[in-house]
Amino acid sequence: MTKTPxxxxxxxxxxxxxxxxxxxxxxxxxxxxxxxxxxxxxLRNRLQxxxxxxxxxxxxxxxxxxxxxxxxxxxxxxxxxxVISLVGIILGAIVGTVLGxxxxxxxxxxxxxxxxxxxxxxxxxxxxxxxxLAAVSGPSFQLVILxxxxxxxxxxxxxxRAETLILRERDFVARARVAGASxxxxxxxxxxxxxxxxxxxxxxxxxxxxxxxxxxxxxxxIGIPRPIPAWGLLVADGxxxxxxxxxISFFPGTAILLTVLSVNMLGDSLRDWLDPKLRQV
Amino acid sequence: xxxxxxxxxxLRTVLDLSSGSxxxxxxxSFDVGAGETLGIVGESGSGKSMTALSIMQVLxxxxxxxxxxxxxxxxTDLVGLSDEEIAKVRGREIGMILQDPHTSLxxxxxxxxxxxxxxxxxxxxxxxxxxxGRVVDLLKKVNVADAERRVHAYPHQMSxxxxxxxxxxxxxxxxxxxxxxxxxxxxxxxTIQLQYLELLRDIQEETGTAIIFITHDLGIVANLCHKLVVxxxxxxxxxxxxxxxxxxxxxxxxxxxxxxxxxxxxxxDRLYAIEGQPxxxxxxxxxxxxxxxxxxxxxxxxxxxxxxxxxxxxxxxHLASCWNMGRDT
Numbered sequence: 001m002t003k004t005p006x007x008x009x010x011x012x013x014x015x016x017x018x019x020x021x022x023x024x025x026x027x028x029x030x031x032x033x034x035x036x037x038x039x040x041x042x043l044r045n046r047l048q049x050x051x052x053x054x055x056x057x058x059x060x061x062x063x064x065x066x067x068x069x070x071x072x073x074x075x076x077x078x079x080x081x082x083v084i085s086l087v088g089i090i091l092g093a094i095v096g097t098v099l100g101x102x103x104x105x106x107x108x109x110x111x112x113x114x115x116x117x118x119x120x121x122x123x124x125x126x127x128x129x130x131x132x133l134a135a136v137s138g139p140s141f142q143l144v145i146l147x148x149x150x151x152x153x154x155x156x157x158x159x160x161r162a163e164t165l166i167l168r169e170r171d172f173v174a175r176a177r178v179a180g181a182s183x184x185x186x187x188x189x190x191x192x193x194x195x196x197x198x199x200x201x202x203x204x205x206x207x208x209x210x211x212x213x214x215x216x217x218x219x220x221x222i223g224i225p226r227p228i229p230a231w232g233l234l235v236a237d238g239x240x241x242x243x244x245x246x247x248i249s250f251f252p253g254t255a256i257l258l259t260v261l262s263v264n265m266l267g268d269s270l271r272d273w274l275d276p277k278l279r280q281v
Numbered sequence: 282x283x284x285x286x287x288x289x290x291x292l293r294t295v296l297d298l299s300s301g302s303x304x305x306x307x308x309x310s311f312d313v314g315a316g317e318t319l320g321i322v323g324e325s326g327s328g329k330s331m332t333a334l335s336i337m338q339v340l341x342x343x344x345x346x347x348x349x350x351x352x353x354x355x356x357t358d359l360v361g362l363s364d365e366e367i368a369k370v371r372g373r374e375i376g377m378i379l380q381d382p383h384t385s386l387x388x389x390x391x392x393x394x395x396x397x398x399x400x401x402x403x404x405x406x407x408x409x410x411x412x413x414g415r416v417v418d419l420l421k422k423v424n425v426a427d428a429e430r431r432v433h434a435y436p437h438q439m440s441x442x443x444x445x446x447x448x449x450x451x452x453x454x455x456x457x458x459x460x461x462x463x464x465x466x467x468x469x470x471x472t473i474q475l476q477y478l479e480l481l482r483d484i485q486e487e488t489g490t491a492i493i494f495i496t497h498d499l500g501i502v503a504n505l506c507h508k509l510v511v512x513x514x515x516x517x518x519x520x521x522x523x524x525x526x527x528x529x530x531x532x533x534x535x536x537x538x539x540x541x542x543x544x545x546x547x548x549x550d551r552l553y554a555i556e557g558q559p560x561x562x563x564x565x566x567x568x569x570x571x572x573x574x575x576x577x578x579x580x581x582x583x584x585x586x587x588x589x590x591x592x593x594x595x596x597x598x599h600l601a602s603c604w605n606m607g608r609d610t
Contacts, residue, residue, distance in 0.1 A: 108343075171384035178337050178379075179451055180372030180402045189398060193389045 012269040015262035022258045026075035027082040034072035035060070038229050042067035047245050062247040064237055070247060073229035074255050080230045081259065084141075085210045088148030089203050095149060096156025097199055101187055103157065104164025115161065118154040126151045127216065134222035144214055144223050151213060152206050159202055163195045197274040204267030208260040215256075231256055285312035286491045287336070287375070287459045292350035294335045296562070302348075303562045305331040307515040309350075313459065316485060318492040320506035320523070322499060322538065326559045328515035329495045333461045336493075337377060338367050354458070373403050376452035378462040382445035382469070386436040392447045393432030396420065399454035419450040424480055442473035446480070453484060460484075463495045478505050499542050503527060508598065511535045514560045514570030521592055521599035529594035531601035533575045569604065577605040 026033070035058075036042075042063065049055040050062040050070075061070040103114040130147045137143060167173060168191065176190050215232020217223030224230040231252045238248025294306035306328045313319040321329045334340050335347055338359065352359040354374055359367065371377075379385045387395055396416045397409050404412070413432075420428035423446040436444055445465060452460055462481065466474040478501060485492055494506055502509050503523060510520040511534065519532040530536040537555045557574040560566065569575070572582040581604050590606060592599030 171379055171381055172387045174339065175377070175379050175385040175448065175451070176387070176398075177339050178371050178375075178377040179399050180368050180370075180455065181398075182368060185402070189390075190387050194387070 012266060015265040015269075018258050018262040019266065022255050022262070023078050023082055026078035030072075030075040030079060034069075034075045036069035036072040038068065038072040038076040039227055040068065042069075047241070049245075050247050050251075053247070061251045062245070064245075064248045065241065070234070070251050073234055074231070074252055077229040077231045077234060077252065078255070080141075080224060080228065081211055081214070081256075084144055084148065084214050084224075085207045088145045088210055089152065089206050091145070092149040092152040092206070093156050093199055093203050096153035097160050097192075099153070100157040100160025101164055101191065104161035105168055105183070105187060105191070107165075111161070114157065118157050121150060121154045126213070127220065130217055130222050131220070139217075139222050139225050141224060144217055147217065148210050148213060152209065155206065156199065156202060159198055160195055163198060164191055167191045167194055197271045200274060201267045201271045204263045204270070207263045211256050211260065285314045286355060287493070288312040288351075288353040289332075289336070290351040290353065292332070292335060292352065293348045294331055294340065295346060295348045296341070297344045297346070298562070304348075305345075305515050305562065306335055309510075309512070309515075309517055311510050311517070311520065313491045313493055315458070315491055316489045317508070318485065318494055318506045320502035320509035321493060321495045321512060322497060322502055322509055323512035324497055324559055326562075327512040329512050330463055331515070332512070333377070333463050333493070333495055336461065337371060337375065338362075339371075372399065372455040372457065374455075374457055375459045375461060376455060376457035378445070378448050378452050378460065378465045380464040380467055382441050382448055382465075383436075385448050386444055388436055391433050391435055392439065392444075393417075393420075393434075396432075396447065396450050396454060399451040403455040419454060420447070422453070422484070423447070423450045424476075425450070442469050442477065445469060445473075445477060449477075449480065449484070453488070453490075456488065457490060459491045459493065461493045461495070464497070466498075466501070467496075474501075481505070499538055511538070514566070516570065516602070518571065518603070519592065519599075519601040521594065521596055525592060525594040525596035525599040529592060529599075531592040531594070531599070531606055532571075532603045533577055533605070534571050535601075569602070579604065 044067065045059060045063050046065060046067040048059045048063040048067070051057060051060045053062075055062055059069050059071070061074070063069055064073075099114050103111040126147055129150065130143065133143055133146070173186055173190050176186050181190070211231065214223055214230060215235055218230050218232040219236040224233065226233060234252035235249045235256070238245065238250075242249055289312065290310050292306055292309045293304060295302040295304050309328070309332055311319060321332060323329045331340070334345070336352055336359070338347070340346065347360055350360065354370065359370060362370070386392065390398075393413070393416050396419055397412050400412045400415060401407065401409070416432055417428050420431060425431050425443060425446050431439070431443075436447075439447070445468075449465075465481075466477050469477060481492060482505065484490065494501070496502060506523055508520070508522045509526060510517045511526070511532065512518065513534050519526060519530070519535045526535060527539070530539055534555075537553075540553045541555065543549070543552055555574055560570045560573070568581075568583040568585055569587050572578045575582065587602040587604045589600045589602050592601045593606065
């Protein structure tokens with residue numbers, strides 16, 4: 001029994017490779033590797049088709065209505081996808097997990113109160129909320145993250161509460177209590193470690209939701225302000241030309257698809273790794 | 282024996298159900314001294330586990346509460362202590378071993394980690410590294426073979442008997458004065474049961490801790506315990522030393538329990554069983570709880586609660602509560 005994480009031995013190569021190529025490397029190094037300035041309009045090269053569809057090597061994935069290079073825009077957009085998903089989901093997961101733990105462990109009035117707030121956030125249209133907030137403060141990066149937290153924390157709170165309700169009745173929690181463990185210690189050492197895999201899987205599943213949410217907000221003009229090339233905006237840009245110039249929406253859409261798919265696959269591997277019963281011995 | 286370490290006096294625990302307050306432990310008194318083992322015997326629903334939960338004050342919330350009585354640990358009354366004070370008693374003064382070893386360990390940590398955890402609770406502020414040597418010692422003390430390697434094992438990699446030994450190690454980590462073992466061998470197979478009982482006895486001899494052993498197996502009681510209380514319907518129906526009670530069982534329920542133990546040298550077609558069901562929990566019960574199942578039941582048994590009297594053995598500590606003690610058996 002060695003201490004090396006078995007995860008390293010069974011690294012899911014494909015999803016990690018895809019994520020690196022589509023999301024992480026462009027997000028970090030877009031300034032150096034992008035072939036063109038994402039904001040520069042090559043007006044003479046408007047609506048260039050991609051390579052192999054009549055295009056040239058200069059604009060591998062074609063250009064949009066203003067002649068901006070799609071590849072460069074996707075690369076720069078990766079940064080926003082990464083930051084918004086990471087920050088929004090981590091903050092949303094923390095808020096939801098803490099409140100879910102409290103609700104499930106304490107039960108009673110506190111539980112009822114927290115879960116009614118969750119119900120309210122589910123009932124309230126998030127788009128409407130974003131519109132109201134945008135009307136007050138103007139569209140911004142912070143606003144998008146705030147809306148993301150607002151939309152996803154309830155999923156975490158519900159799931160964590162449900163699992164806490166089950167776990168708090170388990171024998172090993174009772175045993176910890178008769179061994180003198182405090183409530184905080186029970187939550188930290190006995191309940192949280194047993195639901196962390198659920199949280200991780202849930203978080204990866206939320207990435208798809210968040211990217212689509214960001215796209216929706218951007219599309220409505222209350223998300224990331226133009227001309228920042230967020231992926232959602234890029235998809236929205238090609239909406240009217242989808243029949244004649246399909247590549248404008250297709251390639252950003254593919255980037256979203258590959259990212260969400262890889263992250264979900266990675267989430268599965270991560271869950272297996274976090275569950276000692278599935279860890280290979 | 283020596284002065285009692287834990288003394289329970291007239292303990293009454295109720296569950297507040299929608300149908301009213303139901304007593305699950307009713308006027309229970311017993312005491313146990315250092316180096317002594319007390320057996321609490323009874324079938325499911327007799328209140329023996331509830332007695333243990335009352336002592337640890339981990340009754341099901343919010344419905345369970347101790348209504349009256351005293352639980353004296355040496356001189357301190359545990360009833361009415363604040364949550365922080367009682368948390369210090371758990372593990373440090375009174376350790377507990379639960380019934381099912383398969384569910385009483387945290388599945389996501391190694392067993393070594395969990396023993397360290399127990400040590401840390403009892404010695405706040407010590408680093409995990411400094412406790413590591415003591416973990417191996419503890420595991421060796423509970424006869425975990427190959428302890429140096431096993432500290433890194435996860436619970437699911439161990440057998441039931443091995444896990445129950447780890448639970449035992451956790452229970453003795455705080456060097457408690459009293460260990461409450463709630464049917465610790467029920468989930469183990471028979472050969473392992475014996476080993477585990479011997480282990481408990483060894484620990485007791487070494488540390489002088491008092492043991493409260495909850496079981497429905499009279500064979501274990503005869504082997505391991507010094508004295509016993511027999512519970513039925515939340516009440517103690519008979520108590521005394523093992524010798525007294527086994528020589529002259531004075532309550533019909535004890536008698537029936539002893540008759541239910543199969544014997545190796547007698548060939549029987551059907552094993553003996555007590556007819557009927559244990560009493561359902563209800564707020565208003567009259568007379569002796571055992572009366573509906575009792576072969577000697579008379580009129581008075583269903584009307585009035587019998588008082589404790591000296592048992593048939595004539596021993597000093599032998600007590601039983603029955604209207605028919607002078608019966609011909």
